[in-house]
Structures are given as structure tokens and as C-alpha cells.
Amino acid sequence: MRLIVAIGGNALLKRGDTLGIGEQRRNMGEAASAIAGLAREHELVLVHGNGPQVGLLALEADAYKGAPPYPLDVLGAESQGMIGYVIEQAMRKALPERDVVTVLTQTLVDPDDPAFANPVKPIGPVYDEQTARALAAERGWSVAPDGPGGKVWRRVVASPAPRRIVELGAIRHLVESGCLVICAGGGGIPVLPGEGGAVEGVEAVIDKDLGACLLATDLEADGLLILTDVDGVYEGWGTPGQARIETVSARSLDPASFALGSMAPKIEAVRNFALASGCPAFIGALDQAADILSGRSGTRIDP
Numbered sequence: 001m002r003l004i005v006a007i008g009g010n011a012l013l014k015r016g017d018t019l020g021i022g023e024q025r026r027n028m029g030e031a032a033s034a035i036a037g038l039a040r041e042h043e044l045v046l047v048h049g050n051g052p053q054v055g056l057l058a059l060e061a062d063a064y065k066g067a068p069p070y071p072l073d074v075l076g077a078e079s080q081g082m083i084g085y086v087i088e089q090a091m092r093k094a095l096p097e098r099d100v101v102t103v104l105t106q107t108l109v110d111p112d113d114p115a116f117a118n119p120v121k122p123i124g125p126v127y128d129e130q131t132a133r134a135l136a137a138e139r140g141w142s143v144a145p146d147g148p149g150g151k152v153w154r155r156v157v158a159s160p161a162p163r164r165i166v167e168l169g170a171i172r173h174l175v176e177s178g179c180l181v182i183c184a185g186g187g188g189i190p191v192l193p194g195e196g197g198a199v200e201g202v203e204a205v206i207d208k209d210l211g212a213c214l215l216a217t218d219l220e221a222d223g224l225l226i227l228t229d230v231d232g233v234y235e236g237w238g239t240p241g242q243a244r245i246e247t248v249s250a251r252s253l254d255p256a257s258f259a260l261g262s263m264a265p266k267i268e269a270v271r272n273f274a275l276a277s278g279c280p281a282f283i284g285a286l287d288q289a290a291d292i293l294s295g296r297s298g299t300r301i302d303p
Helices: 021-039 051-063 072-094 129-139 168-176 208-218 263-277 286-294
Strands: 002-007 043-048 100-102 106-109 121-127 142-145 153-157 162-165 180-182 189-193 199-201 223-228 233-235 243-245 247-249 281-285 299-302
Touching: 002 021, 002 208, 021 043, 021 072, 021 286, 043 072, 043 168, 043 208, 051 072, 051 121, 072 100, 072 180, 072 189, 121 129, 129 142, 129 153, 162 168, 162 208, 168 180, 168 208, 208 223, 208 263, 223 263, 223 286, 233 263, 263 281, 263 299, 281 286
Parallel strands: 002 043, 002 223, 043 180, 100 180, 106 189, 223 281, 247 299
Antiparallel strands: 106 162, 121 153, 142 153, 189 199, 233 243, 281 299
């Protein structure tokens, strides 16, 4: 089975971790064992998040005043190389018999996407509200609460919908050659159509789950698996009566009823993939990856 697996930022950074490379290597080493089990049974393509890393790279670029700060598309490319390297090392250790390759991936977006006027995608470190608002005033950022309760805040940026994976043909060739491919990191480097078929970068961050959905659809995948830090989709999340949904029809899911910028894009991704492909999608916890596919954990979304 050809399976596109989207791993959330928790594969590299858990809540409360520093942004150090040591924590990312340790966490990815733990994640690799769960992913390796899937790779031994299925044709696997990995997509990863990059929100914390892009935000950190932006802060580092801003700290050096000898040159203008790098734009988000360049930072996205930098993060793909850095995270791809960490994932490659962990996966090669877990699967020494397999070729593992990272593809620097660009994703075309629409210049008229309304998301450019409504930034919602969180990137970078977490702050308390007072610090976040002070940084927003100082640096011209947009900021918003990240998670329930409004206890932590983060910078938010535009997150336009992905339209086309520029390197799709190369990715397909590598997958069909038997490689474990890491691609479309952070949803892909956001680019706009330019003159003569060329593309040019744009200041945005694409949601990795929506990028994974597009990739899975265009690669004719048999399934889309979104791995995160919760063990499925819940009704009444955060309430005393919350309950995990085991199986649900894609047509009955409404992304607008879930948290914007976190679970909502995951619901949109699995819904769109299931309806477009006629194949199932899954959401669940990273360390329960095999159990999700077998129905013992997570949430299965049927067409």
C-alpha cells in the first residue's frame, strides 16, 4: 500500500522542549521506530511540519543586522534541509537496508488566496501573552493564542492553500524506485507562478497536512496518515464529556467545527483526500502508528 505519512512537529519537538538540535534528534529517534514498522510493510512517503524551526530561523535572521532578514520561503527551504537531515539519519539507523532521500520541495499557491489577508498559521516559539504582544508591536508580527485557554501565544503568518507540487514527477520516480522519500516539508516552500513557467517565493507558510493531502492525491496514494500528539479526533475536545471518534464518514466532517490552525487543517486534509481519492485517511498518535491502521487506535475517515 502506498501511504503518505504526515508527522507533526511533535516528532521533533514536544511541547515544553527547547528548540535545540539534541532534543530534535532524540525525539526523532524515538519516532523512527514507529515509522520504520510502517515502512517495512508499505510504500512510504514522509511529510513533516516545520513551524517551530521556521520561527526560530526567522528570529536568528532578525538578530543579525548586517543583512536584511531572509524571507519565509528561504527559511522554509532551510528548514526542509535541516529537518530532512535529522529525519534521514534517524530513518537510516532504523532501516539500514533502505535508501532514504530528502527532496527540496516547492509548492505553488494562488496569489489571490484570501489567507494572505488573514494570518492564522502559528510558527516559532511560544510566549506568554504580554511578551507576544510586545514582540508583535516591535516587529510588526501578527500573534494569537496557541491551544486552549490562551495560556501560550505564538506568531501567526499567512497559510495559503497548496495548489501544485512542483517536484511531483521527481518524487514519483524516487518512490517507484523503492526509496523512502521525505518531501513537501512544512507543506512545501511556498511559491507563486512567474514568467515563462518559472516560480518565485512568497512570504507564507503552507500547512503541512494540506500539503500532504495534495501530495497523497496526486501520487494516487492508498491512504493518508496524519500522526500528531493526540490519539485521534474527539467530539467535545477539552470538555468533561470528550470522546474519541473511531470511524467517521468524510462527508459528515466539518473543519469549521474544529480548532483553527491546529485540528481544523487536519480535518480538512483527511476529508479532502478521502473524498477525492475514495481511499481512507487516518489521524492518531505518533507512537501508535501501526495500531491506527489496524483500527485499534486513532480515527479512521472513510470516503
